[in-house]
Amino acid sequence: MIRVAVNGIMGRMGRLIAEKVREEEDLELVAGFDVLEGEIAGIRVSSPAEYGRVLSTTPVDVIVDFSTPEASIKIAEIASERGIPLVIGTTGFSEDDLRKIQEFSGRIPVVLSPNFALGVNVFWHLIEEIEKYLGDWDKGIVEIHHRHKKDAPSGTAKKIAELSRASSVHSLRIGDVVGDHIVIYAGEGERIELIHRAQSRMAFVSGALRALRWVAGRSPGLYDMRDVLGL
Numbered sequence: 656m657i658r659v660a661v662n663g664i665m666g667r668m669g670r671l672i673a674e675k676v677r678e679e680e681d682l683e684l685v686a687g688f689d690v691l692e693g694e695i696a697g698i699r700v701s702s703p704a705e706y707g708r709v710l711s712t713t714p715v716d717v718i719v720d721f722s723t724p725e726a727s728i729k730i731a732e733i734a735s736e737r738g739i740p741l742v743i744g745t746t747g748f749s750e751d752d753l754r755k756i757q758e759f760s761g762r763i764p765v766v767l768s769p770n771f772a773l774g775v776n777v778f779w780h781l782i783e784e785i786e787k788y789l790g791d792w793d794k795g796i797v798e799i800h801h802r803h804k805k806d807a808p809s810g811t812a813k814k815i816a817e818l819s820r821a822s823s824v825h826s827l828r829i830g831d832v833v834g835d836h837i838v839i840y841a842g843e844g845e846r847i848e849l850i851h852r853a854q855s856r857m858a859f860v861s862g863a864l865r866a867l868r869w870v871a872g873r874s875p876g877l878y879d880m881r882d883v884l885g886l
């Protein structure tokens with residue numbers, strides 16, 4: 656049985672992960688943290704001020720974090736002090752934040768991915784393949800997300816830009832769009848358009864559960880979903 660704590664448990668992602676963890680036979684939801692009070696999946700939500708007390712009294716095998724960059728760095732520091740493996744789905748980190756996560760991963764295994772969907776991880780792989788042949792074509796990225804998303808461009812689009820060396824990313828924040836990414840490669844008289852559409856957050860939830868099962872018991876280090884999926 657893998658005992659799981661969720662940071663940001665009252666959020667769109669945190670709630671879904673908590674509910675899914677509760678349904679799985681090999682997983683047990685033992686704690687949840689958020690600045691908002693409440694009860695999710697049978698767990699009373701603890702505040703960030705209670706990290707120390709809760710983690711001292713409740714054994715936790717993996718922490719899953721879908722919160723904010725600031726909250727994520729805090730839980731990563733605490734997880735590294737206590738030797739608890741960590742899965743981070745939060746996006747919008749600064750370079751300095753990423754350096755800190757790298758440092759913490761010297762003591763614990765951390766899976767960090769801006770997108771846990773299986774299809775997106777294969778999509779990144781396809782972009783690397785296209786780059787081998789069409790690296791000199793013009794490239795552009797369009798990403799569309801729901802109006803509540805805080806960071807822009809999305810972590811997924813940043814990763815696409817890194818892999819494709821595309822210089823332009825256009826972000827739209829409209830309605831309840833879960834997440835669309837469109838990559839356009841334009842050559843002389845022809846173009847390729849690659850599109851990934853996340854239709855449900857369950858695509859991220861399934862990947863996050865896969866990551867948490869994988870990270871429990873790993874050696875310290877910074878991993879991503881491609882390590883988890885063996886891509």
Ligand SMILES: NC(=O)c1ccc[n+]([C@@H]2O[C@H](COP(=O)([O-])OP(=O)(O)OC[C@H]3O[C@@H](n4cnc5c(N)ncnc54)[C@H](O)[C@@H]3O)[C@@H](O)[C@H]2O)c1
Pocket residue numbers: 662663664665666667668669688689690691703721722723724725726743744745746747768769770771772806859
């Ligand atoms: N990696 C992926 O596959 C993936 C998928 C979806 C969303 N995300 C990212 O995950 C993050 C969360 O997304 P969301 O849509 O669930 O957002 P959300 O705003 O619905 O949820 C965030 C939660 O974090 C809580 N929070 C804020 N400060 C906190 C603190 N100090 N300590 C603990 N909890 C705190 C908020 O109260 C909220 O409940 C975002 O960065 C988003 O971009 C990643």
